Structures are given as C-alpha cells and as structure tokens.
Amino acid sequence: MKILVTAKRVEDPESKIKVKPDGSGIVQEGLKYKINPFDEIGVEEGLRLVAKHTGEVVVVSIGGKEVQEQLRHALAMGAHRAVWVNHTGPLDQLGIAALLQKVADKEKPDLVILGKQSIDDDQNQVGQYLAEFLGWGQATFASKVESLESAEEKNKEPAVKLTADKKSVQVVREVDNGLATLECQLPAVVTTDLRLNQPRYASLPGIMKAKSKPIEELTPEKLGVNVTPQIQVLKLASPPARKAGIKVPDVATLVDKLRNEAKVV
Amino acid sequence: MPIVLIVAEQQPDGHLRKASLNAIGAGKQLADKAGAELHIAILGKDPAKVVDELKSTGAKAVHVGAAAELEHYLAETYAPVLSTLATELKADYVGMASTAQGKDLMPRLAARLKAAMATDITGLNGSGADITFTRPMWAGNVFAEVKLTTPVKVFTVRATEFAAAAGGQAAAEVKTFAPKVEASKTKFVEFKEVKSARPELTEARVVISGGRGTKGDFKEIEALADDLGAAVGASRAVCDAGWVPNDLQVGQTGKVVAPALYIAAGISGAIQHLAGMKSSKTIVAINKDAEAPIFQVADYGIVADLFKVLPELRAELQKLK
Numbered sequence: 001m002k003i004l005v006t007a008k009r010v011e012d013p014e015s016k017i018k019v020k021p022d023g024s025g026i027v028q029e030g031l032k033y034k035i036n037p038f039d040e041i042g043v044e045e046g047l048r049l050v051a052k053h054t055g056e057v058v059v060v061s062i063g064g065k066e067v068q069e070q071l072r073h074a075l076a077m078g079a080h081r082a083v084w085v086n087h088t089g090p091l092d093q094l095g096i097a098a099l100l101q102k103v104a105d106k107e108k109p110d111l112v113i114l115g116k117q118s119i120d121d122d123q124n125q126v127g128q129y130l131a132e133f134l135g136w137g138q139a140t141f142a143s144k145v146e147s148l149e150s151a152e153e154k155n156k157e158p159a160v161k162l163t164a165d166k167k168s169v170q171v172v173r174e175v176d177n178g179l180a181t182l183e184c185q186l187p188a189v190v191t192t193d194l195r196l197n198q199p200r201y202a203s204l205p206g207i208m209k210a211k212s213k214p215i216e217e218l219t220p221e222k223l224g225v226n227v228t229p230q231i232q233v234l235k236l237a238s239p240p241a242r243k244a245g246i247k248v249p250d251v252a253t254l255v256d257k258l259r260n261e262a263k264v265v
Numbered sequence: 266m267p268i269v270l271i272v273a274e275q276q277p278d279g280h281l282r283k284a285s286l287n288a289i290g291a292g293k294q295l296a297d298k299a300g301a302e303l304h305i306a307i308l309g310k311d312p313a314k315v316v317d318e319l320k321s322t323g324a325k326a327v328h329v330g331a332a333a334e335l336e337h338y339l340a341e342t343y344a345p346v347l348s349t350l351a352t353e354l355k356a357d358y359v360g361m362a363s364t365a366q367g368k369d370l371m372p373r374l375a376a377r378l379k380a381a382m383a384t385d386i387t388g389l390n391g392s393g394a395d396i397t398f399t400r401p402m403w404a405g406n407v408f409a410e411v412k413l414t415t416p417v418k419v420f421t422v423r424a425t426e427f428a429a430a431a432g433g434q435a436a437a438e439v440k441t442f443a444p445k446v447e448a449s450k451t452k453f454v455e456f457k458e459v460k461s462a463r464p465e466l467t468e469a470r471v472v473i474s475g476g477r478g479t480k481g482d483f484k485e486i487e488a489l490a491d492d493l494g495a496a497v498g499a500s501r502a503v504c505d506a507g508w509v510p511n512d513l514q515v516g517q518t519g520k521v522v523a524p525a526l527y528i529a530a531g532i533s534g535a536i537q538h539l540a541g542m543k544s545s546k547t548i549v550a551i552n553k554d555a556e557a558p559i560f561q562v563a564d565y566g567i568v569a570d571l572f573k574v575l576p577e578l579r580a581e582l583q584k585l586k
Contacts, residue, residue: 013537017403026407093372094381094415121402122517123384128340128372137451138340140369143511170454174511175365177276177465181454182339188450194518195504195511230381232412234397239408242543245564247555251577254549255585257565262547264471264526265493265582 001055001162001186003046004109005079006100007070008036009063010120023235035070038115041192043074044199045142045160046113053162055110056080060103062096064088068215075210076202082215083107087227095220095227097129102223104134109187111169116141116191127191137184139171143193144179159196267301267394270356272347273319274366275307277456281315283468284362286431287424289322291386292360294427298392301357304328305437306350308343308444310336316439322430324437328354330444337453338366340373346444348377356417358396363421363521375419382419383411385521387426404517405540424467425523425544459512466513469496471526472545474515476500476538478531478552478571481508485575486530492579498522500538516541530571534559551575 011017012032020027035043046057059074061067062085071082085099104112117124131138144159159172168185174193184190202210220227248254258265271292273285289305296303303324307315312329319327330346351359351374359374361367363385375382388399390410397412398420413419466472471493475486483497490497498515499508515522517540527545532538534550534557542548543562550563551571560566567574 011403013404016536017406019407026403092381097376119404119517122404123382124368125372125375125382125384128369129376131340132344132373132376137449138369138373139451140340141365173365175369175456176282177512178456178458180456183452183454185450194501230413230415231383232414233409234412235410236402237408237410239401239405239543242548242562242564245548245560245562245566247560247566247568251567251574251581254565254567255578255581258526258547258549259585262526262564264547265585 001049001053001110002107003049003055003057004104004107004112005039005042005046005057005059005074006114007039007043007059007061007074008115008118009033009061009067009070010036010118013037013119019236019238023237025236033066033069035073036115036118038117038119038192038194040199041194041196042113042115043077043079044197045192047078048158048197049111049160049162053166058083058107058109060085060100062087062091062099071215072210073202075213076207077200078206081213083218084215085218085220085223087220090229091227092229092231093123093125093129094230095225097126097133098225099220099223099227100126100130101133102225103218104130111187112189114189114191116193127189131189134187134189137188139169139173139182139184139188140191141173141175141193142171142190143174143195144172160190267299267357268304268354269296269299269301269358269360270304270306270351270354272359272361272370273305273307273315274362274364275309275312275315277458279314281318282362282364283429284364284424286322286429287427288360288362288422289324289430291389291422291427293323293430295358295360295389295396298389299358299396300393304354304356306330306347308335308346320436320439321432322437323432323434326438326440329439329441331441332444332446334446335444337456339449339451339453340370341449341451342446343370344373344377345447347374349445350442351378351417358418358420360420360422362424367421371419371421378417378419379415380417380419381413381415383413384421385423386420387423401540404536405543406536423521425521459510463490464494464496466496466498466515466520466522469524471495472498472515472522472524473528473530474498474500474532474542475503475530476532477502479503479508481506483509485572489575489579492582500532500535529559529563530575532559533557534562
C-alpha cells in the first residue's frame with residue numbers, strides 16, 4: 001500500500017516559547033526545530049503498515065528550504081521518498097489542506113496519515129479538511145489504551161490495521177469517555193493521537209541512506225493552489241501570569257490556607 | 266440579522282454533553298457582540314431527550330434533526346446535514362464545544378462550508394461584523410487574537426473558559442427537520458465506554474493528579490479523591506507508561522481542566538501538563554524537588570514526599586468534618 005504522511009516543521013516541544021514585546025510573533029532566537037511529534041508518530045505508523053503489507057511511505061512537508069531537515073529525518077526513519085512543497089510566508093489550514101489535496105491527487109495514496117494537531121498552532125483541523133476536500137473517510141485521534149512500555153502490550157492488535165480484504169482500515173480512536181472503532185474504505189485519512197506508537201530512532205545506516213533518497217520539489221503555483229490565508233493572526237500575547245504562590249511548611253498550614261484563604265475545602 | 270448556530274452534542278447514553286452548555290454560553294456572548302440571533306442544532310437517532318434542556322438556554326430556536334442513520338456519530342454523515350442546515354439558515358457563525366466530537370466534526374463541516382476555523386477559543390472580542398477570537402497556541406504558552414475572513418466562520422469552544430448557558434427567559438422555538446443522510450465511506454464498528462465512579466475530569470470541582478513521583482501507585486491519590494468527591498487526573502508521562510488510562514491525562518494533548526481546586530502530586534510541571542491545568546482557581550503542588558516548575562504556578566506548594574503528605578492531608582481534612 002502507498003501511504004502519504006505529513007512532516008511539519010515545528011519548534012521543539014521542550015523549547016520555551018516567548019512572545020515578542022510588540023505581539024507580532026514569537027522570539028526566534030535560541031529555538032530548536034523538530035518534526036511535529038504527532039507527525040513523527042504518523043511516519044512510524046506508516047512504516048509499520050508498509051512493513052506488514054509491503055508498499056511505500058511518501059513523506060510531505062510544506063515550507064521553506066529548512067523543512068528538508070524534517071523530510072530527511074522521516075527518510076532516515078525509513079520513509080521511501082519525499083515531496084517538498086516550497087512555500088515561504090503565511091499559510092493557514094485551508095491553504096495547507098488545499099496543497100495536500102493536490103499532492104494526494106498526484107500521488108494517489110491508499111492512506112494519508114497526519115498528526116492530529118501540530119504543536120505550534122494547535123488547530124487540529126488539516127486532516128479533517130483534507131478528508132472532506134478529497135471526499136474520503138476520516139478516522140481522527142487513532143490510538144488505544146495500552147502501555148507502550150511493556151512488550152506484551154506492544155504486541156496487542158494495532159490501533160490502525162488493514163482489514164482482510166485490504167480495501168479498508170479499521171481504526172481505534174480515543175474519544176471522550178472511551179474508545180470508538182471505525183472502518184474506513186480506502187483511500188482514507190487517519191490522524192494520530194499521542195499513544196498510537198513510539199516512533200523509532202533513525203539508525204546511522206538510515207541517516208546515511210536518507211541522504212541519497214529523492215526529494216521532489218513542488219510549489220503552490222505548480223500545484224495551482226491559491227494559498228492566501230483566510231485566518232489572520234492579529235496579535236500574540238503571553239497568557240496572564242499567575243500570581244506567585246507560597247510554599248507552606250506543613251500539611252496543617254496547607255489545610256488552613258485552603259480553608260480560610262482560598263476557601264476551597 | 267446575523268445568525269450564530271451552536272451544535273449541541275448528545276452522549277452515547279442519551280444525555281446532553283455538559284460542555285455543550287458552555288458552547289451555547291459562548292454562542293450567546295458572540296450573538297450579543299455581533300448583534301446576532303442564537304440558534305442551536307441537535308442531531309441523532311432520538312435527540313428528544315436533550316431538546317427540553319436546550320429549550321431553556323436562551324436561544325431563539327432549536328433545530329432538531331432525527332434519523333435512524335444518525336444513531337452513531339460519524340463526521341461524514343453529520344457534516345453534510347449540518348452544512349445544509351447552516352446554509353439554509355444563512356448562519357454566519359457555526360460553533361461547537363471542543364470535545365472529541367467537536368474537534369472531529371467542525372473542521373470537516375468548515376471544509377464543506379468553505380469556512381476558516383478557530384479551534385478551542387477562550388475569548389471573543391470586538392462587535393458587529395468585526396469579531397475576533399482569542400485562542401491558545403504553543404500549548405497555551407501563547408494566546409493569539411485571530412480574525413477569520415471567510416463569509417462563514419467556524420469555531421470550537423474551550424468549555425472551561427465560558428459559563429454554561431441556563432435560564433433563558435423564553436423557551437426556544439423547536440423546529441424539527443428531516444435530515445437527508447448521505448451514504449458514508451466510513452462505518453461505525455463499536456464504542457467501548459471507559460466507566461468511572463468518580464466525576465468526569467472536565468466537570469469536577471476538585472481534581473487530584475499524579476505524576477511520575479507516584480511510581481504508578483495511585484492508591485493515596487484515589488483515597489483522597491474519594492474523600493473529596495474529586496476526579497483523578499494524571500500527567501502524560503504516567504499515561505504513556507501505562508500506569509493509568511490515557512483518558513485521565515491532563516494537558517495539551519489530554520484534557521483541559523479548570524476546577525476550583527487542583528492538587529498536583531509528584532508532578533514536575535512540564536509545559537505540556539501546565540497547558541491543561543493552569544486555569545484552575547487554586548493550585549496545590551506536592552513535590553520532593555523544590556526546583557520543580559510546578560511550584561511556579563502553584564498557589565500553595567509543599568516540598569515533601571507525596572506518600573507522606575497525602576495521608577496527612579486526608580487526616581487533617583477528616584478533622585474538619
């Protein structure tokens with residue numbers, strides 16, 4: 001099967017994000033960048049499916065030249081080839097989904113896997129927009145209640161699996177108060193939740209091999225997509241700071257404060 | 266007059282999802298600012314049960330679409346029905362609570378309506394046609410003010426940031442319609458509920474969460490939770506380790522909570538976790554490490570072992586009874 005997976009470039013989730021004093025953006029100095037963690041889980045899931053059923057994982061990223069770093073990372077993990085949509089400047093979810101739709105039209109994958117959200121804008125929209133644009137089924141937040149740390153749990157039925165006739169996927173999704181299972185006819189769109197899997201490390205041979213794997217370059221113009229944003233970010237601000245708290249010496253003092261000062265017990 | 270349409274959600278057990286009332290609360294605020302009329306939509310096999318509750322929220326009308334094919338929620342069947350309704354009503358804004366369903370459905374609906382969308386809004390600004398939304402980015406480390414420039418605007422609501430709608434003076438008009446349900450490429454297979462005797466995390470007045478410091482032993486946390494009628498939460502690390510189910514996870518990638526009292530036991534306070542609990546009214550941190558970042562957001566901190574503090578806390582609280 002052919003699987004298209006996204007690899008967005010985002011700030012390292014451990015970085016300290018600070019807003020510029022004028023609210024026009026975030027302070028870039030000192031930031032490190034990574035593949036969006038949810039997308040990395042998507043690459044891993046794609047690789048596992050292809051290992052089981054044969055096929056190809058094609059990874060796609062949109063952005064300036066620097067996103068090649070994230071594409072190379074996915075290639076080093078084992079993805080087979082990459083598509084780079086070269087675009088600098090602002091882009092919103094509508095634009096991203098429209099570009100991915102064109103890439104999917106070109107590649108004709110059986111499955112598109114995306115992270116459920118990217119950890120910079122936290123919008124959680126693109127997979128669903130894309131599924132609607134393509135007229136495909138969607139299964140968002142693929143995951144399962146299981147421990148990733150024990151071998152026994154890891155060997156359980158996967159949350160995303162191809163059905164016996166290979167014409168659809170069954171996906172277990174984490175939703176409010178439980179787990180929902182859907183069956184989507186292929187082609188379909190799946191978005192990943194955090195606990196779907198634990199992405200592998202890129203091996204040294206993998207990193208060496210990635211250097212010679214092809215990256216195809218496209219542009220919004222070549223794909224015939226107008227990406228003028230319909231979402232304007234007017235201003236950024238830091239969240240209101242909590243007033244500094246106090247450390248209390250013992251439990252009796254804590255209970256006294258909770259009772260008489262905060263009045264919550 | 267502009268129209269604000271809020272989509273309410275029926276739980277698998279037939280009840281109204283509480284967060285829908287907060288979304289209606291946000292819808293009301295938006296209608297006031299935009300000089301608009303508030304409408305509610307509810308779909309399902311048998312939504313009658315929740316219609317009474319929706320009638321008294323202060324909306325102008327409740328649109329009820331019942332069909333056997335809508336028994337199990339699917340984005341592919343719900344989005345076209347809602348898209349037709351929103352188009353017929355000429356809705357300017359369509360919103361829903363940021364529940365798992367809201368997050369799954371609203372972007373698909375927005376795509377159908379060729380609308381831009383704002384996820385998880387925490388505030389509304391401006392008036393008339395000039396409305397902007399406040400929403401969190403970078404795990405709540407940044408709040409952005411965003412403007413949607415498409416004719417129809419879609420949003421989901423962070424329930425903890427808006428008061429639940431209740432007590433409208435006049436009962437809303439109930440308008441039933443027959444939904445045209447399209448064939449779907451996706452089929453519902455099953456839903457397995459994860460049941461708990463404790464209150465739901467996002468609705469509890471008190472939440473007690475455990476982190477790595479528990480080493481997977483939640484007994485003391487559960488005992489205190491039962492004493493206080495509180496919900497139990499956990500940090501991502503604890504869920505990833507499989508010590509507790511993932512639906513207890515509080516954080517950017519888990520649930521966002523804002524209880525009156527949040528007790529974080531053995532939680533270091535990673536950005537990811539703070540994003541999910543920073544809006545709590547009073548925060549208590551219990552951690553052996555005096556340098557743990559959790560102390561920077563806690564109103565009250567105790568630098569000590571949670572296995573020593575929690576039993577003491579239970580004993581002290583017993584004395585108050």
